[in-house]
Amino acid sequence: MIAAQPTVAEVWAWLEEVPDPEVPVVSVVDLGIVRDVAWRDGVLEVTVTPTYSGCPATAVIDLEIQAALRRHGVDKFHVKRQLSPAWTTDWIGEKARAKLNAYGIAPPAGAACARALAPVEVACPRCGSSKTERISQFGSTPCKASYRCTDCLEPFDYFKAH
């Protein structure tokens, strides 16, 4: 008996339910970490790209993707790592940006390819004010910088345009 092979679209839908371990309000698909899903000779190949090369979440993300595939009955799969093109926050969609903001993390402002380090206007996720300042370009995880709002005085994380 041959079990029905799930379609690539179905697999994408499952992966959209896999939360990022550090920022669980968005999925690994939302963040652009999953680059491709394809069947090759009866093996499901999921291509992932690391966000930052030292991000400790990378190994956990691989494990969670593998667990999701097993949960849906796929046992022949291969999680493949691809470095290039290098991950960029430009791959984070509008819906995910709104989710980040609602969660209290200011989403990446502007296109990363323009210039990751150029000063940008970052809106406070709490009060919406654009009167904010950077405390440090490094934050609680490699992908975030530390900011504070000079209107409501809230310190907050900013997801760097990278």
Added chain:
Amino acid sequence: MDGDALFQFLLRLGDNNLILGHRVSEWCGHAPVLEEDIAMANVALDLIGQTQLWLALAAEVEGKGRDADKLAYLRDAGDFHNVLLVERPNGDFGHTLMRQFLYDAWHLPALNALQTSSDSRIGEIAEKAAKEVAYHLERSTDMVVRLGDGTEESHRRMQAALDDLWPYSGEAFIADAVDEAAAAAGVAPLPETLKPAWDEHVAATLAEATLDKPEQDFMHKGGKRGVHSEHLGYILAEMQFLQRAYPGARW
């Protein structure tokens, strides 16, 4: 390019990051303010992450069944190929940042040049790493200016750090047979071609920081071919202890 020369070349890239990453991680929990502690840990994490990529590729090129972990934990000092600068002790906070600055000012242009390497595997790692190292250079440049042009005490410490580290700042630009082979194969640019950009950035930053660029031309070398200062042995003793005492330990 000869496989052994390529292996040596990749070990240099990996070992520079591994040893500096380890040095910077010594600050974890000790930096003067919380934001700087987090910044140090982030920089160390980036460097170690990039090390995994470089050493994994080195192991693949070597083709003897070793992996990044084996190369990091089971080689002795004579088989490490990092420049001497990165194994210098941390000293005070300013000293650590000066070392970081001198390294970052080489690291970013080096990675930018490697993105067009004739070896696409090297180009891909360089593309990834360059995005991260851009933050490192911005931060270390900013801190050198702030501390150099800061209080009398911070200025004194930064000038002392610069004078102490300067003779270690040139090794990365001195070519040897491995560098020449890499350049001939289009794998990497000749090291000295990166020097003008480094000179320019360093001179501009030191001027803004009101620090005097040392006149000294003498440069220590040896690390690239495995001849190290005594400091490397102490780093390895700490870093490799677990795998040496309990071979193959996993958790």
